[in-house]
Amino acid sequence: xxxxxxxxxxxxxxxxxxxxxxxxxxxxxxxxLFTVPGDALAGVAAAGAxxxxxxxxxxxxxxxxxxxxxxxxxxxxxTEDAAERPHRPLPSGRVHPSAALTAACALTAAGLAxxxxxxxxxxxxxxxxxxxxxxxxxxxxxxxAGPVAMAGARALDLLLGAATTGxxxxxxxxxxxxxxxxxxxxxxxRRETTGGSALAPLAALATTxxxxxxxxxxxxxxxxxRREAASRGLPxxxxxxxxxxxxxxxxxxxxxxxxxGLGAEHRTTPALGGRGxxxxxxxxxxxxxxxxxxxxxxxxxxxxxRSGSSREPLATALAAVYAATAARPYFHAALNPSxxxxxxxxxxxxxxxxxxxxAxxxxxxAGALAAVVAGLAPLGRRFARKVSIT
Numbered sequence: 001x002x003x004x005x006x007x008x009x010x011x012x013x014x015x016x017x018x019x020x021x022x023x024x025x026x027x028x029x030x031x032x033l034f035t036v037p038g039d040a041l042a043g044v045a046a047a048g049a050x051x052x053x054x055x056x057x058x059x060x061x062x063x064x065x066x067x068x069x070x071x072x073x074x075x076x077x078x079t080e081d082a083a084e085r086p087h088r089p090l091p092s093g094r095v096h097p098s099a100a101l102t103a104a105c106a107l108t109a110a111g112l113a114x115x116x117x118x119x120x121x122x123x124x125x126x127x128x129x130x131x132x133x134x135x136x137x138x139x140x141x142x143x144x145a146g147p148v149a150m151a152g153a154r155a156l157d158l159l160l161g162a163a164t165t166g167x168x169x170x171x172x173x174x175x176x177x178x179x180x181x182x183x184x185x186x187x188x189x190r191r192e193t194t195g196g197s198a199l200a201p202l203a204a205l206a207t208t209x210x211x212x213x214x215x216x217x218x219x220x221x222x223x224x225x226r227r228e229a230a231s232r233g234l235p236x237x238x239x240x241x242x243x244x245x246x247x248x249x250x251x252x253x254x255x256x257x258x259x260x261g262l263g264a265e266h267r268t269t270p271a272l273g274g275r276g277x278x279x280x281x282x283x284x285x286x287x288x289x290x291x292x293x294x295x296x297x298x299x300x301x302x303x304x305x306r307s308g309s310s311r312e313p314l315a316t317a318l319a320a321v322y323a324a325t326a327a328r329p330y331f332h333a334a335l336n337p338s339x340x341x342x343x344x345x346x347x348x349x350x351x352x353x354x355x356x357x358x359a360x361x362x363x364x365x366a367g368a369l370a371a372v373v374a375g376l377a378p379l380g381r382r383f384a385r386k387v388s389i390t
Contacts, residue, residue, distance in 0.1 A: 043158040121168070
């Protein structure tokens, strides 16, 4: 009898391990995890830089903070889920609430630690990002500020990637577009369990149409000013553009030297990230081009860069994929705002985040990064067959 009881206990333990792993996968919403790396990569692309080791640290930080928010969300909603979603890991008893809260704290600490390793600018973005995640889950979720807070968190996540390059400002438009999409999805999700409102899916559908048009158009960048151009090795505005008369080079005072004011443009400067000189690594004159930087009046070029005429079809195609992924479930939820169709609309909005991130990278001229981000979508769909994305 003792041997049979021990064998039965061992069999029960073996059966519980896969179920415990599945419970944590549901708690972490594993398929949604694939929507996270594209934030940092789109941020790097929008900043006109190439990804590097700090980008990987930023992605790791984003993943940790995102999952901390997922776990904390279920911990804060465990009483509500007991009535509306009793199958969720916490109300069903498959994961203990104290274990979930401990995991949320540990993931937040890990996310901030990785951001600190990526540099002070990254930590300066990750800190308010973590604060926003906790404020949303514990306080703001059921208030009118909830969708805005969630949109701000997603926008900050994109800026976290840009912060690793030291150039956050060029990424602000992309962050605004991604945040707007998140605002629409979060607004729809507020009726996820009750349904009954067609207004939110209709508003999300209109938002998707606007974002599709804006994302398909690559941003216009103006020529750099003279001082900014000199500091970056770019040619500034011409005398004709500024309305000033050209000045003859003063070579008499500096025999054999460059004209005053042009030294910075002709001086060898390191590429972004400070590594290497020579062709393709940042060495050049004012009239040439630098890796990661365009000539005057042209958009900054990122990894996998394309010319303005060839990048538009890629951005347009990815924007169309984004629209197709999000629009159809939104439309169905608008026609019949029942809980199942509303949940499908939320899932479609979450999945549409990946092609939107890819389109933003292509919009910035980073075709290779856009392809990498787009490649995450099939992986997310594969895991969504086993674990719900919502």
